[in-house]
Amino acid sequence: MSMSNLEGLLIKIRDDVSPSKNDLEVLLSKEDKSELKTIFSFADKIRKEFCGDGIFLRGIIEFSNYCVRDCFYCGLNRGNFKLERYRMGKDEVLSSVAFLAGNNIKTVVLQSGDDPNIDVAWLKDIILEIKKRFSMAITLSVGERKFEDYKAWKEAGADRYLLKIETSGKRLYESMHTDMSFDRRIKCLDALRDLGYQVGSGNIIGLPGQTLKTIAEDIIFFKEKDFDMIGIGPFIPHDDSRFSRQKTGEALLTLKVIALTRIVTKNAHIPATTALGSLDKDYRSDGLTCGANVLMPNFTPQPYRKLYEIYPGKRCVDEPVGACNFCMGDMAKSLGRYIDYGRGDSLKERKLSQNV
Numbered sequence: 086m087s088m089s090n091l092e093g094l095l096i097k098i099r100d101d102v103s104p105s106k107n108d109l110e111v112l113l114s115k116e117d118k119s120e121l122k123t124i125f126s127f128a129d130k131i132r133k134e135f136c137g138d139g140i141f142l143r144g145i146i147e148f149s150n151y152c153v154r155d156c157f158y159c160g161l162n163r164g165n166f167k168l169e170r171y172r173m174g175k176d177e178v179l180s181s182v183a184f185l186a187g188n189n190i191k192t193v194v195l196q197s198g199d200d201p202n203i204d205v206a207w208l209k210d211i212i213l214e215i216k217k218r219f220s221m222a223i224t225l226s227v228g229e230r231k232f233e234d235y236k237a238w239k240e241a242g243a244d245r246y247l248l249k250i251e252t253s254g255k256r257l258y259e260s261m262h263t264d265m266s267f268d269r270r271i272k273c274l275d276a277l278r279d280l281g282y283q284v285g286s287g288n289i290i291g292l293p294g295q296t297l298k299t300i301a302e303d304i305i306f307f308k309e310k311d312f313d314m315i316g317i318g319p320f321i322p323h324d325d326s327r328f329s330r331q332k333t334g335e336a337l338l339t340l341k342v343i344a345l346t347r348i349v350t351k352n353a354h355i356p357a358t359t360a361l362g363s364l365d366k367d368y369r370s371d372g373l374t375c376g377a378n379v380l381m382p383n384f385t386p387q388p389y390r391k392l393y394e395i396y397p398g399k400r401c402v403d404e405p406v407g408a409c410n411f412c413m414g415d416m417a418k419s420l421g422r423y424i425d426y427g428r429g430d431s432l433k434e435r436k437l438s439q440n441v
């Protein structure tokens with residue numbers, strides 16, 4: 086493809102209200118180095134125009150690794166009896182949040198497996214306490230819950246919710262989540278939106294059965310749902326999961342998906358995920374130069390951090406808490422960017438009036 090045709094195609098997917106699946110598939114299939122450079126630098130320009138040069142930090146606290154699900158790609162699946170399970174206490178969660186606040190981070194992500202023993206009132210108290218003591222945004226990532234639970238947490242002050250779809254194809258989704266319903270997942274995402282959360286979703290690249298066509302459909306799904314945040318990471322097989330013998334997802338394909346998602350969605354927050362930093366090398370800098378604008382330092386205290394093993398070889402499991410913060414500052418500087426210590430609320434127009 087000539088460079089002007091490639092640029093024309095990039096402009097087309099940027100401007101189309103409904104980008105074509107075929108155009109995205111063509112772009113996802115590109116392997117030529119100079120063509121890839123053109124795609125990545127086009128995405129980087131869009132990131133600069135719509136999100137600026139600041140890199141937002143989201144401090145993660147993984148407060149429970151109990152899970153009732155059996156997602157085929159995940160090491161926390163309920164059938165993994167080798168894994169020692171934990172649930173942090175309220176005081177432990179709050180002291181981790183205090184540490185994170187002391188590092189000047191303005192978003193905490195409270196994450197867990199799908200753990201029904203997380204009591205709605207218990208988490209609500211934590212949200213209220215965080216809002217009373219600290220000035221920060223709260224993102225919840227605790228899976229599928231009842232509408233009333235989402236509502237109670239929103240009313241207590243939670244700002245955002247992450248619920249990844251992993252693949253937007255119903256059949257493919259249900260083939261690797263055999264006891265889950267794709268329609269229910271969508272209902273949860275819609276309920277979160279209706280309740281006024283800033284909503285994040287995302288996918289995994291390299292899942293068995295996934296094709297460039299299904300990935301193109303994921304990107305269109307992200308655009309249609311107008312998510313505030315989109316997390317895109319490579320598949321990394323876990324020995325104690327059903328996909329243990331499957332191939333690791335490719336870094337390059339993951340970077341292409343980040344770039345095309347940036348071009349199509351323009352101002353969604355897109356992290357350079359920890360999974361992208363956990364492959365044969367750390368590709369997070371590459372992610373930040375092809376569309377990503379967020380990093381997620383881990384503030385889960387030991388001994389819990391190494392037990393939150395969704396996939397093996399996860400970065401920074403042995404680092405002291407807070408060390409990621411410095412490393413990310415260096416990463417930003419090396420790219421001529423900077424860490425933005427603001428809350429980093431949604432950049433979507435409908436949210437701007439609600440942001441504090």
Ligand code: SF4
Pocket residue numbers: 152153154155156159160161162163197198199228395
């Ligand atoms: S992906 Fe989430 S819901 Fe699925 S097994 Fe892992 S922790 Fe549980």
